[in-house]
Amino acid sequence: MASQRGEGEMNTTPAEPADRERARAIPEAAVARLAVYLRVLSGMADQGVNAVSSEELSQAAGVNAAKLRKDLSYIGSYGTRGVGYDVEVLVSHIERILGLTRNHSVAVVGIGNLGHALANYGGFPGRGFPVTALFDVDADLVGIPVGGIPVSHIDDITAVCVEREVSIGVIATPPPAAQSVCDRLVSAGVQCILNFAPVVLQVPDNVEVRKVDLAVEMQILSFHVARRADEAAGVSVGNNGLGVDGMVIRP
């Protein structure tokens, strides 16, 4: 993942790692949860809550309290023992760590059903992610505004992305076009890609890709449906169901 150079500066151990030094050490899984905490905290702030304990917050976020505290400890010690966390303080620190203090310009490629939906989200949930460019191959769509942004032709992708300083590219095209679109985004300098197309994208090491795959999600659920059905059918018989011919089943 990414180009891992000598991760540290030799053996010089800094006494007090700066915030950003820390950022490098935050596990990916923790980052995802921090985003969830942030949303929950924002909701609390809107409701006038200004202090929260790890227990309360963890329940609202659907995680273990210890895990929450460890996650928060990755970004620093901003709680007060015996009391809890100040909501505002936590919000601002998480925002800082997640890089939400500045805006990230987003481009959506592929203005089909999904692209339409994404464009119309308008600034994306949570704000801070203004959609500044839309692209499609269909010439009939070019120029038509969707969600307030006029669609550009995909051939202009490089120029437009550079001009509007797009930092995140969203691919919502049909599968066959995805890799090609991805390549163009990369050559336009986009280093982060959110891919909705059911395709495994090949990218350079310095580009970060996250994928949202509907089919995979459905199939994972399908797996659990099947597993449940089997358990329901099998458990009722108990573990004596198999050993007809004396087969011994492990513990």
Add this chain to the structure above:
Amino acid sequence: MASQRGEGEMNTTPAEPADRERARAIPEAAVARLAVYLRVLSGMADQGVNAVSSEELSQAAGVNAAKLRKDLSYIGSYGTRGVGYDVEVLVSHIERILGLTRNHSVAVVGIGNLGHALANYGGFPGRGFPVTALFDVDADLVGIPVGGIPVSHIDDITAVCVEREVSIGVIATPPPAAQSVCDRLVSAGVQCILNFAPVVLQVPDNVEVRKVDLAVEMQILSFHVARRADEAAGVSVGNNGLGVDGMVIRP
């Protein structure tokens, strides 16, 4: 571990107890990857490829070859040493394990931009997931067909879900409605939920929830953008308390 028994069995094999025993032991992460392998394999099958090695398949799927073999080993030993895997055989076995041999009726709740997009996918990517019900609170939408399915009112959710044997519920509503919708789905007997609303759903233990959270995905990418920017800038950006972003370079 139970050794292999059936050596002559091919596809269209009915589920057997031992296989199902296995299913329970497959790690969640592996299940997600199996779905990806399945897609890649299906593509290969369509192109007339009928044999593949773990090396080829792993590259196409973007994973380590050893990991791929281990993943496949969870579902059984269906490869031929010195040769590789038969594409058709692998496809059918993965489909069986993922429970794709039967259809899973899907209901989409919330026919806004996203719901529209989902409904129009028509049977969902990968097939096997027919959308059989759509719901919305808006009375004006009720009865209007979207993607060939007429929208039902959300108050009828229980009756309709039971009648159409919905096994997977997709929540595409605004955040405030999500929990309520979820509760109704659960009370209608739906045990698997795919949640697009940026909300942490509270469900009974016997219900499986997977969430697709746009905001979280964007924020994870944002984190990486920020991390990159910091690394590129050299060292670190200090930020204490209330200072917005004073650029302080520390040795």
Add this chain to the structure above:
DNA sequence: TACCGCTTGTGAACGCATGCACAAAGTCGG
């Protein structure tokens, strides 16, 4: 000030997942 109860922050153990490396098992050419 000294004590008490509460909550954070974290060291350490545990468990799961990843990657390596190799024996087992098959094919192919002679």
Add this chain to the structure above:
DNA sequence: CCGACTTTGTGCATGCGTTCACAAGCGGTA
């Protein structure tokens, strides 16, 4: 039929992430 080559399947070590448990630290109280 045999030996060389190829590729699977997996035991094992490593690393990451989760969970536990508790000392440290803070506010409140007498």
